[in-house]
Amino acid sequence: xxxxxxxxxxxxxxxxxxxxxxxxxxxxxxxxxxxxxxxxxxxxxxxxxxxxxxxxxxxxxxxxxxxxxxxxxxxxxxxxxxxxxxxxxxxxxxxxxxxxxxxxxxxxxxxxxxxxxxxxxxxxxxxxxxxxxxxxxxxxxxxxxxxxxxxxxxxxxxxxxxxxxxxxxxxxxxxxxxxxxxxxxxxxxxxxxxxxxxxxxxxxxxxxxxxxxxxxxxxxxxxxxxxxxxxxxxxxxxxxxxxxxxxxxxxx
Ligand code: MF3
Ligand code: CO
Numbered sequence: 001x002x003x004x005x006x007x008x009x010x011x012x013x014x015x016x017x018x019x020x021x022x023x024x025x026x027x028x029x030x031x032x033x034x035x036x037x038x039x040x041x042x043x044x045x046x047x048x049x050x051x052x053x054x055x056x057x058x059x060x061x062x063x064x065x066x067x068x069x070x071x072x073x074x075x076x077x078x079x080x081x082x083x084x085x086x087x088x089x090x091x092x093x094x095x096x097x098x099x100x101x102x103x104x105x106x107x108x109x110x111x112x113x114x115x116x117x118x119x120x121x122x123x124x125x126x127x128x129x130x131x132x133x134x135x136x137x138x139x140x141x142x143x144x145x146x147x148x149x150x151x152x153x154x155x156x157x158x159x160x161x162x163x164x165x166x167x168x169x170x171x172x173x174x175x176x177x178x179x180x181x182x183x184x185x186x187x188x189x190x191x192x193x194x195x196x197x198x199x200x201x202x203x204x205x206x207x208x209x210x211x212x213x214x215x216x217x218x219x220x221x222x223x224x225x226x227x228x229x230x231x232x233x234x235x236x237x238x239x240x241x242x243x244x245x246x247x248x249x250x251x252x
Contacts, residue, residue: 002172002180004199009103010240010249013174013201016100017238017249019051020107023096025252031111033088037069040094041080048098056097056104060177063222068095068108070223075165075207075215075232077222088114091124093234097177106173106203107250108236120231123210126162127233130155130185130206135239138196138204139246145181146193148204152185156208163213164206165232168224173238174201196241201249205236 005013023044030043045066048055055066063077070078070093071086077095078084086092095108110124130152137143137151148170156162170183181192185206209215211230218225226232238249 002194002200003175004197005174005201005240006199009174010201010242012101012103013105013238013240014249016053016098016103017105017107018252019048019053019100020096020098020105021250021252022051023047023098024094024107024109027094027111031086031092031113033086033114035086036082037071037078037080037084037086037092038082040069041065041067044094044096048096053098053100056099056177057095060097066096068093070095070232070234072231073226073229075209075224075226076168076234077224079220079222086113089116091116091120091231091233095234095236104173104175104177105238105250106177106236107238108205108234110233110235119210123162123208123231124233126156126160127206127208128235130208131204131235131237134185134204134206135237135246135248138239138241143196144193145183145196146187146191149184149186152206153187156185156206163209163211163226165209165215166213167215168207170203170205170236172201173203198241198243200241201238202241203236203238205234207232207234
């Protein structure tokens with residue numbers, strides 16, 4: 001069941017999303033050559049707690065940290081580590097959920113460390129564009145859920161030839177980290193396809209691979225990598241469907 005949120009509840013998710021947006025923005029200054037993913041996690045964790053939030057990935061299904069830090073070929077759910085030191089030319093996605101006064105927001109950005117190659121930079125730009133094209137698709141009058149995945153898939157695969165991850169999707173969010181519906185980055189007749197309606201709050205999150213769409217789950221139970229070892233990017237916003245249209249809740 002899709003749990004709709006009322007005006008007050010959306011306002012609470014908006015406040016949570018503001019802390020999360022500020023946190024991800026602040027990481028821009030922090031992420032550079034030589035820092036470990038452990039330190040990035042620690043800094044994000046402290047930021048969220050200082051703003052009275054809780055980093056709700058921590059403890060979610062036993063996940064050990066406040067953030068997912070996914071470097072290069074790691075698509076999602078990279079576990080922060082003192083041993084993982086960023087170097088020039090790396091990309092890293094940082095995926096964070098914030099709970100504030102019981103309301104959850106979810107957002108991800110992919111950061112470039114120093115100077116990345118032109119082809120990796122393009123992957124990152126296109127993945128971010130996929131996120132905004134997905135959001136814009138949701139803005140169309142009477143849009144159904146599948147319009148989001150259709151727009152993401154077209155930009156990533158049809159127009160740019162990138163692999164679109166199929167094993168993981170976006171989701172409803174707000175009362176908890178993962179709610180219905182599934183928000184896929186592709187179109188599938190297998191998935192429920194309701195019309196978007198006021199009160200829905202969705203985490204839209206294209207996960208786009210430079211090469212194959214196929215991914216492998218590592219033995220640590222979390223880390224997801226591309227099957228061909230090529231880089232992947234991930235961008236995510238929490239958005240609310242309101243009477244006045246779509247509002248991005250994790251953007252300042
Ligand atoms: N933020 C992730 C998502 O978009 C959720 C991560 S859950 C964790 O679905 F346990 F892996 F942190
Ligand atoms: Co998410």
